[in-house]
Amino acid sequence: MTMKSNNKDQQGIGIASTYLNFFHAQHLFNFFGHILVFFCGIVIGITLTFSIKKFSFNFQFQDPSFSSNPPPHFPPTPPISSNISNPSNNLTKIPINQNNLVITNTTPPISSKISNPSNNLTKISINQNSLVITNTTNPSSNGLEEFLKIPMAMHNMNEDELFWRATLIPMIHKPPFKQTPKVAFMFLTKGAVLLAPLWEKFFKGNEGLYSIYIHPNPSFDETVYDQNSIFHGRRIPSKEVKWGENSMIEAERRLLANALLDFSNQRFVLLSEACIPLFNFSTIYNYLMNSKKTFIEANDIVSAVGRGRYNYKMKPLIELSQWRKGSQWFQIDRNLALHIVSDNLYFSVFKKFCNPPCYSDEHYLPTLVSIKFWKTNSNRTLTWVDWSKGGAHPAKFIRPHVTIDFLERLRFGSTCEYNGKTTNVCHLFARKFTPHALDRLLRFAPKLMQFN
Numbered sequence: 001m002t003m004k005s006n007n008k009d010q011q012g013i014g015i016a017s018t019y020l021n022f023f024h025a026q027h028l029f030n031f032f033g034h035i036l037v038f039f040c041g042i043v044i045g046i047t048l049t050f051s052i053k054k055f056s057f058n059f060q061f062q063d064p065s066f067s068s069n070p071p072p073h074f075p076p077t078p079p080i081s082s083n084i085s086n087p088s089n090n091l092t093k094i095p096i097n098q099n100n101l102v103i104t105n106t107t108p109p110i111s112s113k114i115s116n117p118s119n120n121l122t123k124i125s126i127n128q129n130s131l132v133i134t135n136t137t138n139p140s141s142n143g144l145e146e147f148l149k150i151p152m153a154m155h156n157m158n159e160d161e162l163f164w165r166a167t168l169i170p171m172i173h174k175p176p177f178k179q180t181p182k183v184a185f186m187f188l189t190k191g192a193v194l195l196a197p198l199w200e201k202f203f204k205g206n207e208g209l210y211s212i213y214i215h216p217n218p219s220f221d222e223t224v225y226d227q228n229s230i231f232h233g234r235r236i237p238s239k240e241v242k243w244g245e246n247s248m249i250e251a252e253r254r255l256l257a258n259a260l261l262d263f264s265n266q267r268f269v270l271l272s273e274a275c276i277p278l279f280n281f282s283t284i285y286n287y288l289m290n291s292k293k294t295f296i297e298a299n300d301i302v303s304a305v306g307r308g309r310y311n312y313k314m315k316p317l318i319e320l321s322q323w324r325k326g327s328q329w330f331q332i333d334r335n336l337a338l339h340i341v342s343d344n345l346y347f348s349v350f351k352k353f354c355n356p357p358c359y360s361d362e363h364y365l366p367t368l369v370s371i372k373f374w375k376t377n378s379n380r381t382l383t384w385v386d387w388s389k390g391g392a393h394p395a396k397f398i399r400p401h402v403t404i405d406f407l408e409r410l411r412f413g414s415t416c417e418y419n420g421k422t423t424n425v426c427h428l429f430a431r432k433f434t435p436h437a438l439d440r441l442l443r444f445a446p447k448l449m450q451f452n
Ligand SMILES: *[C@@H]1O[C@H](CO)[C@@H](O)[C@H](O)[C@H]1NC(C)=O
Pocket: 081, 082, 083, 084
């Protein structure tokens, strides 16, 4: 069994050795084959490496759009609104300030600076992590200019907004800019300024020294003033006014509030549609500007049309001895205008206890001023009027009345005090004149009053 098995083993060895030889040959063949494949691989690899390198170098150097131009596709610009947030992307934060679009990269810190000298309008800078684009042309960058901007006469502020804004006062009185003081001419009218052509002549050449405000009845059609008229676009938001009622005071306060919006307005003149000037612009301007006193007429009239209109329910705020009467037509300074517009205490008492036959327009300002501002008030008005005919309304003047003598009498016909000195120039304005008087006024006034 063993022999047999040995033979079998020998036989087996013989077969095995033949197989081994064959295997050796096969192995050698494979070995060289592998070496060949290996070298081929190396050659192909080297070739490929070089060609890929060459390709990428070519790509980088030969494509001009890559190096000098920005990539053609930016991500779509996000809609601009005050709170943009981008929760799906933690890498970029986009807040928008007043003038800046700030894009902050919250991941890797980048540090570099880009400036854009060829374009003054947009400044681009890169902070630590942010790209900051600043619009330097934005007008709000000069806050003072914005603040001093005068709103349109016909603005859209409501009365609370208007009165609040109008009564802002700087604690520092000297302005940090050049200011030419102006006179605000405030026309309280039913409709058109009847004597507009005379006023046009009066104002001509004095631009920058005056402002005009008109408070007509809300139904008034202002297209009567053409584009070139000084009254064009000077209408303020108005409300209905009833003769002798408190709506008259409300209209006066509304005019003052609107005129106060212009910081240049330093004197405030209330006029009706039937008023005329008695001197040229420079004389009136200087008289008002140089005056140390305000001009609100205030008299203590003992009769029924004076003290008789006082209501004891006004006590203790207003005593009978403080009750005054005077013309509605005033000339005041900015300080008094501010106090009138901000007074609610006295006006609310008048609204309650002074209604026809008590006429607020004849008592409210004279009484208020005599209680609180009498030290700087002259107690007279600069608007001439003729009450000599009696009745509820002053005399009206039509064409035949207007003569040179008559006008001279209004200009120099009385004496009064001005800055501590006696003068015969006591009235700068006069009423009531009708449109019938206009052609004579236009004829006499320029020469008589030395209009420019
Ligand atoms: C501002 O954010 C609030 C709360 O995240 C959101 O309700 C509002 O719609 C956003 N407004 C705008 C204009 O995106």
